[in-house]
Amino acid sequence: xxxxxxxxxxxxxxGDSTVGKSCLLRRFTEGKFTDISDPTVGVDFFARLVEIxxxxxxxxxxxxxxxxxxxxxxTRSYYRNSVGGLLVFDLTxxxxxxxLKDWLEEAKMHVQPFQIxxxxxxxxxxxxxxxxxSREEAEKVxxxxxxxxxxxxxKGTVNVEESFTLLTRDIYERVxxxxxxxxxxxxxxxxxxxxxxxxxxxxxxxxxxxxxx
Amino acid sequence: xxxxxAAKMSSVQDWGEEVEDGAIYNVTLKRVxxxxxxxxxxxxxxxxxxxxPPGHTVSQLETCKIRSxxxxxxxxxxxxxxxxxxxxxxxxxxxxxxTYRTFASTxxxxxxxxxxxxxxxxxxxxxxxxxxxxxxxxxxxRAWLDQCPEDFQEPPSYPSLRRVLExxxxxxxxxxxxxxxxxxxxxLQAQHSAELEAEGGFHGNTPFCLxxxxxxxxxxxxxxxxxxxxxxxxxxxxxxxxxFKKVIPHQCLxxxxxxxxxxxxxKQAAPTIRATVTQFNAVTxxxxxxxxxxxxxxxHQRARVIQGWIDIAQECRIRKNFSSLRAIISALQSNPLYRxxxxxxxVHKDSIQTFxxxxxxxxxxxxxxxxxxxxxREGTSKFASLESCAKELQKRTHxxxxxxxxxxxxxxxxxxxxxxxxxxxxxxxxxxxxVEGGLINFEKRRREFEVIAQIKxxxxxxxxxxxxxxxxFLRWFKSQPQYSxxxxx
Numbered sequence: 001x002x003x004x005x006x007x008x009x010x011x012x013x014x015g016d017s018t019v020g021k022s023c024l025l026r027r028f029t030e031g032k033f034t035d036i037s038d039p040t041v042g043v044d045f046f047a048r049l050v051e052i053x054x055x056x057x058x059x060x061x062x063x064x065x066x067x068x069x070x071x072x073x074x075t076r077s078y079y080r081n082s083v084g085g086l087l088v089f090d091l092t093x094x095x096x097x098x099x100l101k102d103w104l105e106e107a108k109m110h111v112q113p114f115q116i117x118x119x120x121x122x123x124x125x126x127x128x129x130x131x132x133x134s135r136e137e138a139e140k141v142x143x144x145x146x147x148x149x150x151x152x153x154x155k156g157t158v159n160v161e162e163s164f165t166l167l168t169r170d171i172y173e174r175v176x177x178x179x180x181x182x183x184x185x186x187x188x189x190x191x192x193x194x195x196x197x198x199x200x201x202x203x204x205x206x207x208x209x210x211x212x213x
Numbered sequence: 214x215x216x217x218x219a220a221k222m223s224s225v226q227d228w229g230e231e232v233e234d235g236a237i238y239n240v241t242l243k244r245v246x247x248x249x250x251x252x253x254x255x256x257x258x259x260x261x262x263x264x265x266p267p268g269h270t271v272s273q274l275e276t277c278k279i280r281s282x283x284x285x286x287x288x289x290x291x292x293x294x295x296x297x298x299x300x301x302x303x304x305x306x307x308x309x310x311x312t313y314r315t316f317a318s319t320x321x322x323x324x325x326x327x328x329x330x331x332x333x334x335x336x337x338x339x340x341x342x343x344x345x346x347x348x349x350x351x352x353x354x355r356a357w358l359d360q361c362p363e364d365f366q367e368p369p370s371y372p373s374l375r376r377v378l379e380x381x382x383x384x385x386x387x388x389x390x391x392x393x394x395x396x397x398x399x400x401l402q403a404q405h406s407a408e409l410e411a412e413g414g415f416h417g418n419t420p421f422c423l424x425x426x427x428x429x430x431x432x433x434x435x436x437x438x439x440x441x442x443x444x445x446x447x448x449x450x451x452x453x454x455x456x457f458k459k460v461i462p463h464q465c466l467x468x469x470x471x472x473x474x475x476x477x478x479x480k481q482a483a484p485t486i487r488a489t490v491t492q493f494n495a496v497t498x499x500x501x502x503x504x505x506x507x508x509x510x511x512x513h514q515r516a517r518v519i520q521g522w523i524d525i526a527q528e529c530r531i532r533k534n535f536s537s538l539r540a541i542i543s544a545l546q547s548n549p550l551y552r553x554x555x556x557x558x559x560v561h562k563d564s565i566q567t568f569x570x571x572x573x574x575x576x577x578x579x580x581x582x583x584x585x586x587x588x589x590r591e592g593t594s595k596f597a598s599l600e601s602c603a604k605e606l607q608k609r610t611h612x613x614x615x616x617x618x619x620x621x622x623x624x625x626x627x628x629x630x631x632x633x634x635x636x637x638x639x640x641x642x643x644x645x646x647x648v649e650g651g652l653i654n655f656e657k658r659r660r661e662f663e664v665i666a667q668i669k670x671x672x673x674x675x676x677x678x679x680x681x682x683x684x685x686f687l688r689w690f691k692s693q694p695q696y697s698x699x700x701x702x
Contacts, residue, residue, distance in 0.1 A: 110547070
């Protein structure tokens with residue numbers, strides 16, 4: 001039986017090809033609440049449930065295009081149908097930090113007319129010796145981009161869980177406030193199983209018919 | 214069917230592990246009728262040895278012990294090349310040859326193999342054993358020269374190939390592997406000097422290049438709509454198949470393509486893959502630029518161009534060219550074109566239906582199950598199997614397919630390489646390089662090879678295409694402007 005969730009969010013993970021996006025995703029999804037198993041590769045990657053409040057679960061559909069970064073039109077096509085994204089750079093690779101602006105610009109261009117909520121992720125924080133970007137500097141950039149910032153490490157499993165939950169919570173709040181809406185031709189947010197919806201709408205129609213007599 | 218039968222008849226039994234110094238083996242016992250059930254990789258390669266004619270059944274059950282190395286040191290893995298066949302690990306040589314670059318260099322492997330040969334001679338002295346090793350080594354080298362000639366592309370002195378030659382001349386004079394090695398050296402040298410002559414040489418990172426002899430002056434202002442859809446599809450397929458055949462499968466491996474190894478990052482890794490990607494992006498750019506073209510194009514004019522590309526996409530589908538098909542579809546789905554609501558409103562509804570059907574092929578549902586299944590089904594079939602709902606299109610498609618069959622023109626298959634690259638990246642991420650005791654995890658390489666084998670099989674199927682270049686179109690294609698991001702809006 002499929003687990004019940006109130007919303008499904010589609011998320012993307014973007015950033016240079018060597019920053020460790022797949023590792024991050026893998027850490028987040030391995031062995032935990034995964035309900036999609038891929039027979040071809042035999043690796044669970046693609047979905048996870050997150051409990052946002054007691055009893056309220058959100059299904060995250062995660063898009064990983066690792067290995068396809070250079071097929072520009074393919075990665076771009078994922079933007080439009082995503083509600084959130086992890087913008088990842090490698091703390092030990094200055095260039096991946098400098099490329100953030102390009103990634104963001106591209107995302108903005110291809111997400112129209114919708115919008116994406118981003119979280120800035122400084123990855124590989126376990127490699128202290130090799131660090132090329134300071135926390136202060138990254139936080140400043142995050143502020144300028146209007147995003148939250150978090151530092152993670154898939155190796156030491158530092159903040160992996162937290163980064164996805166932080167982003168999910170952020171999106172959830174915006175959905176609750178009505179800043180983000182479910183739309184028919186958009187895959188970014190879908191509402192989950194809510195029992196009895198069909199019946200209630202039928203019932204709502206009936207009383208009106210009786211009135212004129 | 215055949216596989217199902219084989220699997221049913223053989224019962225596999227895990228016999229446990231054998232641990233030796235520097236190596237761990239998985240041992241399985243199989244009750245087999247005639248032959249063992251080939252694993253997925255071998256199946257794709259067609260390695261299974263069904264020598265018996267169909268209908269000729271020998272109901273003889275045999276128990277066969279399969280000893281396959283799961284992890285080992287560089288040395289043990291290299292030396293296993295010489296013993297795997299006797300251990301019934303029949304695909305080991307192929308798996309090793311297509312994946313070893315992730316843990317050893319060509320030079321190292323050769324050194325280890327030759328050292329092993331010398332050691333047998335020194336210590337055991339038994340001519341019989343030395344003969345066995347020599348034969349095993351000869352067949353490994355033959356497979357190597359056949360399957361991965363690019364490994365020996367080390368101009369200008371070709372040290373690895375010279376080492377092989379030197380060994381063969383000494384140990385196996387006049388043998389077939391020796392002739393092969395000599396031929397290969399001549400080929401590589403000729404190729405190299407040709408490249409030096411051609412200005413700048415081949416960088417591998419350029420999209421398809423025209424041959425030098427085709428210096429025909431052509432009016433460049435050719436209109437896109439003046440090209441027939443099937444001509445365009447054929448020419449795209451011509452370019453794609455040439456590039457796909459050149460793809461060196463091991464460059465697709467996650468650790469090589471994603472440049473996980475920091476030391477490798479400086480070099481332009483995986484040139485054959487880059488060339489394919491560049492071509493893909495050029496097709497996408499071409500779709501975008503022809504549709505946007507002049508700023509004042511009217512919606513119905515744009516609609517005609519869009520329809521034109523949908524026709525071309527369908528023609529790519531008939532030719533089983535999933536690479537350009539995907540490039541066109543993803544371009545039409547991209548935001549700069551997708552947002553042209555007025556133009557799309559003018560596109561004929563049959564075309565829209567075709568577009569939707571073709572888009573469905575690449576739906577990401579269930580990890581791209583549709584496109585994977587399609588590739589499995591049609592990968593090596595002679596023709597595409599098409600079922601379309603759009604009436605008009607159905608007629609045309611059938612006519613085209615019939616024409617192909619009448620002419621005996623078989624179709625190859627060109628996959629969208631990205632799916633394989635993602636699979637291999639994921640495998641690389643999910644499985645560790647080293648296991649207990651720092652041994653190289655060869656099980657990981659076996660899994661990767663299952664993907665590599667699919668690529669190889671499709672590459673060989675690709676030889677079925679029979680296509681001729683059309684200089685006018687190729688020149689037009691090359692002259693297409695690549696819009697910058699901003700200009701697309």
